[in-house]
Amino acid sequence: MSDAEKFKKILRDYAEEKLSPSDEKKIEHLIVKHAAKNRWEWENESHKKQLEQKIISGIEQKIRKDKPKKTRLFYYSTAAAAILVITFGLFWKIGKTPSDENTVILAQAKELSSEQIIVQSSNGDITELASEINILDLQNSSVLDQPKPNATTTIQIPQQKQLNLILPDGTKVWLNAGTKFEFSSKLSKEDKRIVKVDGEAYFEVTSDKQHPFIVNTHHSNVEVTGTQFNIKSYAGENFVETALVEGQVSFNTNNKTYKISPGRKITAHVDKQTIQETAFDIASETSWKDGYFTFNQTDLFDVMSQVSKWYNITVKANKYINKVKIGGTFPKDLPLTDLLKDLSLLSNVEFKIEGKEVILIR
Amino acid sequence: MNNQDLFDFSTLYKEHWENLFKQIIRILPDEDEASDVVQQTFVDLWDIREKLSEIRSIRSFLFIMARNIAFKRLKQSLREETYRNNFANNYSSTESLVDDWLVYKELSTLIDHEVEHLPSKMKEMFILSRFEGLSYAEIAQRLGKSDKTVKKQISNAIKILKLKLSAKYSTPLLLILFF
Structure with a gap:
């Protein structure tokens, strides 16, 4: 070539x-x-002057279009600049208050029973994990006592926490904030290794061709033998998303099976019964498990949906905000106010915090 | 920057437009497209004028905004094969660009591997600096550390990486990645 x-x-x-x-x-x-x-280089001085004027008039037109006040912006005197401050200062204030009918709810906070990670066994035992624990190794430790036959274990992750879980068969699972995860105590001994996710989880499944690994969600199940993938399926939301990093998975929903190849993700919308397959950016999809939000020209609404889950907040927005894209990586251990400050600078959208609610204002 | 300066929009324009234009036309080699980008940059600047006091250097801020807009448009245009061919055929130094790219691809695989093994705080700062393109000041602000600490940690990270990689690769190649 x-x-x-x-x-x-x-x-x-x-x-x-x-x-x-x-x-x-x-x-x-x-x-x-x-x-x-x-x-x-410029051809000559008038070439330059021409272009300078052309750009100026373009800017004037665009700025005037979205402001009702017709003001010529490019006065070249200080006096005029002072007048501008007043005119636009006033308008800016008026334009700031969103009325209720223009507000939409983007994401809803959940009622959470604990601020700690909870491990619950179907025989009734409840354990609250100490707050510094972020890895739970079920292969080598006896954290969960002797599992009884047929017992299922449920793990619930609260806001601003995540857990790296090593299952009895060696499979690694990362559980994001607000996620509920269920598995059987006999996981490594049965024909099929079956687990259940409500929320978001990243899997590195230990390869075992004899015992396929199956992830059930509200709307689908995903079957694999050994592979790395991310799955997102919240009970309150009408879609399920599976993004494959390595290996191969079969994604089953509505009695249909789809094979996905690495680097692709599949999104099933339950209401519309549609399936969408797209490429994805590994960092944006999986860096949550390493403690970051990574956005790559991500729609502001999607950004806020992730932020809402992590901090467990309700997010409302003025419905005229759309087509705002965000890029960048942000550590998840930042206070919400700091993160919002960064997002505001990048998006030109203002965020107002009222208790457990964040309102987006343009 | 005080309030008066902030709204002295026309002064900002007069001061910066030419420099911006000359930078942008390197990305989008077309006068109309480049002037369109400069125009959009100032319109965007106007929209966020209230936040200008938080910006340290208006010059580099304008440049970054303009650059982002320019690449967004370039990327969009490059989807068309004709545009792509034109762009590539008129590009003056294809050979040196492709050379740099191939070396970068080969080395970045190795670097990624070594970066994974850096101490965690150092790794975080290094990634923010080199891969996310944040300035020392921005990293310091985000992580709640002093500028000095960040600078020191990143230069240590580079030292470690150079040391590990120079065993296998010559230094000039590494310079392409780090600087």
Whole structure:
């Protein structure tokens, strides 16, 4: 392949979102870096003046379009600048209060019974895990006493907590905040290893062809032998999403089976009975288990849905906010106010916190 | 930056538009497209003018905004094969770009591996700095550390990585990745 062909291939991958965020940054950097060798200059002074004027009038038009007040913005005197401050200052204040009928609820906080991780056995035992525990190894420890035959164990994760669980068969599971996870004490001995998820979980399944691993959710089940994948399915939401990092999974919903290949994710909308298969960005989908929110041109509403689950807050928005995209990585141990401050700067949307509610205002 | 300066929008424009335009036309090699990006940048700036006091350097802030808009549009246009071919054919230094890219791809696999083994705080700062492109000040703010600590930790991280990788690879290659 010639360099030109290689370059076109890279550009194509870039355009089709096939590069990782850091690869994407790198190619953007290289495009600027190497293009810089070609210096660009004005043909003459009037060429420059023309363009300067053209851009100015464009800006004026656009700014005026979304403000009712017709004001010429580009006065070149300080006096005029002072008048502008007053005019727009006033309008800005008026424009700020959202009325109720324009507000939609994006995500709802849950009633949680504890602020600690709870492990509950079907024979009645309830254990609250100490708050510093974030790994629970059921292969080697006796945290859960001697499991009785046919007992199921349920683990509930509260807000702002997550748990890395190692199941008796060696399978690793990461459970996100607000998730309920259920498994049988005989997991490693039965024909099929069956677990149940309400919420979000990331799996690294120990390979065992004889004993397929099955994840049940409210709307689907996912069957694998050994593989890495993320699954999202909350009882209160009408979709289930499975993103495959490695291996192969079969995704079953509505009596239909779909095979997914690595790097693809499948979203099933339960009400509409539709299935959507797309590529996904591994970092955005899985970095929650490493303690980060990673957004890659993610829609603000999706961002807030994740934020709502982690901090267990209700999120409302002025319905005219749409098409806002967010990119970046944020540690999940930040106080909510800090995170919102960052998001506000990036999105130009304001966040108002009222108790357990966050309201988005534009 | 006080309130008066903040709304002195036209001064900001006069001061920065030309520099911005010259930077952006390297990304989008078309006068109309580049001026459109400059225009959008100032419209966006106007929308967030209330927050300008939180921005440390208006110059680099404007540049980052413009750059993001430009690449978003470039990416969109590059989906079309004709545009892609034109862009590639008119690009002046394809060969050196592709060379840099291939070296980067090969090394980044190795770096990723080594970065995983850095101490956790150091790793976090390094990732924010090199892969997310945050400044030392931004990282310091986000993690609640001083600028100095962040700078020190990142330079230590680079030292460690260089040491581990230079055993296998020559230093000039590593420079491509880190600087």
